Amino acid sequence: MATIRDVAKEAEVSVATVSRVLNSNGYVNEDTRKKVLAAIQALNYTPNSVARSLYKKSSKTIGLIVPDIKNPFFPELARAVEDVLNKNNYTLILCNSDEKAGKEKEYIEVLKQKYVDGFIIVTSTLTASDVDGLNVPIISLDRIFESNVPIIASKNYEGARKATRYLIDIGCKKIAHIRGPLHISTADDRCFGYYDEMESNGMLEETLIANGSYDIKKTTEVTKELLLNNPDVDGIFAGNDVMAVGVLKAAEQTGRVVPDDLAVIGFDGIYLCEVTSPQLSTIAQPIYEMGYRAAETLINLIEGRFEKSQGSYSFDVQLIERQSTKRK
Amino acid sequence: MATIRDVAKEAEVSVATVSRVLNSNGYVNEDTRKKVLAAIQALNYTPNSVARSLYKKSSKTIGLIVPDIKNPFFPELARAVEDVLNKNNYTLILCNSDEKAGKEKEYIEVLKQKYVDGFIIVTSTLTASDVDGLNVPIISLDRIFESNVPIIASKNYEGARKATRYLIDIGCKKIAHIRGPLHISTADDRCFGYYDEMESNGMLEETLIANGSYDIKKTTEVTKELLLNNPDVDGIFAGNDVMAVGVLKAAEQTGRVVPDDLAVIGFDGIYLCEVTSPQLSTIAQPIYEMGYRAAETLINLIEGRFEKSQGSYSFDVQLIERQSTKRK
DNA sequence: ATGAAAGCGCTAACAG
DNA sequence: CTGTTAGCGCTTTCAT
Numbered sequence: 001m002a003t004i005r006d007v008a009k010e011a012e013v014s015v016a017t018v019s020r021v022l023n024s025n026g027y028v029n030e031d032t033r034k035k036v037l038a039a040i041q042a043l044n045y046t047p048n049s050v051a052r053s054l055y056k057k058s059s060k061t062i063g064l065i066v067p068d069i070k071n072p073f074f075p076e077l078a079r080a081v082e083d084v085l086n087k088n089n090y091t092l093i094l095c096n097s098d099e100k101a102g103k104e105k106e107y108i109e110v111l112k113q114k115y116v117d118g119f120i121i122v123t124s125t126l127t128a129s130d131v132d133g134l135n136v137p138i139i140s141l142d143r144i145f146e147s148n149v150p151i152i153a154s155k156n157y158e159g160a161r162k163a164t165r166y167l168i169d170i171g172c173k174k175i176a177h178i179r180g181p182l183h184i185s186t187a188d189d190r191c192f193g194y195y196d197e198m199e200s201n202g203m204l205e206e207t208l209i210a211n212g213s214y215d216i217k218k219t220t221e222v223t224k225e226l227l228l229n230n231p232d233v234d235g236i237f238a239g240n241d242v243m244a245v246g247v248l249k250a251a252e253q254t255g256r257v258v259p260d261d262l263a264v265i266g267f268d269g270i271y272l273c274e275v276t277s278p279q280l281s282t283i284a285q286p287i288y289e290m291g292y293r294a295a296e297t298l299i300n301l302i303e304g305r306f307e308k309s310q311g312s313y314s315f316d317v318q319l320i321e322r323q324s325t326k327r328k
Numbered sequence: 329m330a331t332i333r334d335v336a337k338e339a340e341v342s343v344a345t346v347s348r349v350l351n352s353n354g355y356v357n358e359d360t361r362k363k364v365l366a367a368i369q370a371l372n373y374t375p376n377s378v379a380r381s382l383y384k385k386s387s388k389t390i391g392l393i394v395p396d397i398k399n400p401f402f403p404e405l406a407r408a409v410e411d412v413l414n415k416n417n418y419t420l421i422l423c424n425s426d427e428k429a430g431k432e433k434e435y436i437e438v439l440k441q442k443y444v445d446g447f448i449i450v451t452s453t454l455t456a457s458d459v460d461g462l463n464v465p466i467i468s469l470d471r472i473f474e475s476n477v478p479i480i481a482s483k484n485y486e487g488a489r490k491a492t493r494y495l496i497d498i499g500c501k502k503i504a505h506i507r508g509p510l511h512i513s514t515a516d517d518r519c520f521g522y523y524d525e526m527e528s529n530g531m532l533e534e535t536l537i538a539n540g541s542y543d544i545k546k547t548t549e550v551t552k553e554l555l556l557n558n559p560d561v562d563g564i565f566a567g568n569d570v571m572a573v574g575v576l577k578a579a580e581q582t583g584r585v586v587p588d589d590l591a592v593i594g595f596d597g598i599y600l601c602e603v604t605s606p607q608l609s610t611i612a613q614p615i616y617e618m619g620y621r622a623a624e625t626l627i628n629l630i631e632g633r634f635e636k637s638q639g640s641y642s643f644d645v646q647l648i649e650r651q652s653t654k655r656k
Numbered sequence: 657a658t659g660a661a662a663g664c665g666c667t668a669a670c671a672g
Numbered sequence: 673c674t675g676t677t678a679g680c681g682c683t684t685t686c687a688t
Contacts (some may be wrong), residue, residue, distance in 0.1 A: 003665055014675045015665090015666080017677090018666095019666070022667095026668090026674095028674080047665085048664090050442060050666090054379055054680045055680045059378065061421075061442075070407050075398045076398055079396065079398055082422065092421060093419055093421055093422075096411075096414075110419065111419070113378075114387070115378055133544070216599075216602075248605075275573050275600060276603055277576075278607065331680095332682060341658075342658065344659060344683080344684080345657085346682095347683055350682090375681085380665090383681090384683080384685050385664075
């Protein structure tokens, strides 16, 4: 591997000059510039980013920490982030935290030593104090974070109200909610939205809310139990699309026909919805856009560009009607 | 951020000594060791990996290049890789190539400048010459690579024969194959397996093979066309599970009942199979194990450990019967 | 057992 | 416009 020194020698100039043409930085005579370029060509030289990082204290790299890339919500997010980074000559480090604060902190520690320039993190376990000392820009994606880091998310509460309202509109009389894990802001907000909408329609009953998890099988079990205790439930708002699949399975296993006996709606808008049968109605978030915006915001922060409105943003969500709620 | 110099000063020793205790390398008096450790504690010092990388020409980082993390096959692979890396104190850089040789080469170039220690790559466009000069260990995952890099994959050809054989066994008389993209070794091998099994049963007709792509909608179209031209097809072996979903949709749209009018089987064994209705039969690969083994092999290579049998490995696949082939 | 110093490859004052 | 040089923070001979 040729170094900047080799190039300098080949071009009969100093390393400073080579560095200048490399970074189009400072004045350099057109002729010497050409000589340097030729030398670079001749030696097939490419600058060493590690050396540059050491000096610059920046690695043109960002860390994305998600709970688990296998959850179908995250690949699309990750892809969007990677696309933006790629376009801006950054590189993506992917970390799976399994929602464990320990892993998250360790990753942050390790990556900081690598001069990572920023983080995008989907977390419900980290707190402001974990992040305050951190001298690196950080963005919270998809989840509320009690601190002043920018938050890129979407309107979970409003979306949940919309979903519930919609089930009411199509004629459901007894609507249950299988909520996502406790203490995950997204799940909490959706639960609140459901709660408030139900209450303001005088339809609320505490037993209609069940605690699910982002696991199809577990959600199926939970749903079956709920249906056992409340056989006349005729509509279910699931905490997300993956959970909605679990609900669909529960319906099938208890001999209910969706949507006629039981209308089902999810949340997120992942492609999974179009694959099930019946296809799932859902409250769709603009997932790719969320990842895209998070990455753009982070890069703006890193590069010290002006950030309007603190950088936080909340995306609108959209009701998508499919077979799982279309009653004839 | 404290540096090794600060620690040295605090402990009243030289930086060399600090480095020694940091790396448990060379002799160091127990007492001075304690002093150094205390200083490290006191200053809350953590070594800077970039500086270390510069000297060592290694970053404890590997690059994983996949076509598109949104394709549900890859997240599980990526997760397995990350798990192994994490356990071995490596870090994962994720790259999406969209099957474009240009992007792959560029990523390799960029990452080499970062002293990435190795690559795991899922590619059908790179060739031996792209990789020969490369002075970094590399593993080809899931795809055949014409060169002497280790290949971690599974038995696509045998699996395809098994799938075809199975459709014959359950009584299908006219079996079609919607194959994956041309020049992707996985898709080619599966097509060959189908071809050979059909031929050896005297059932082969060239018109029963259609060119699909890893896109549900396109596969649906292709399948509908094939069914139009061959209305009496009663079994389809799809190039992978995603494509099988497309086939399921085509069946639905043309008024065919799966499995009674048309038996369908996929390949891969992603979780999607259990979500469709009817649930999809498939030839399952041990996806997680594949990623796991690829990562382990790579780390062995990087750390110069003895590699039995060149490192290549081909996993067995397993027929999983579900509703899409279960005729009453 | 410990320290001094060279150097990994690059950038940015500072001089000229 | 160009060169010299001092680091960035760490590891590793080579002395002692």
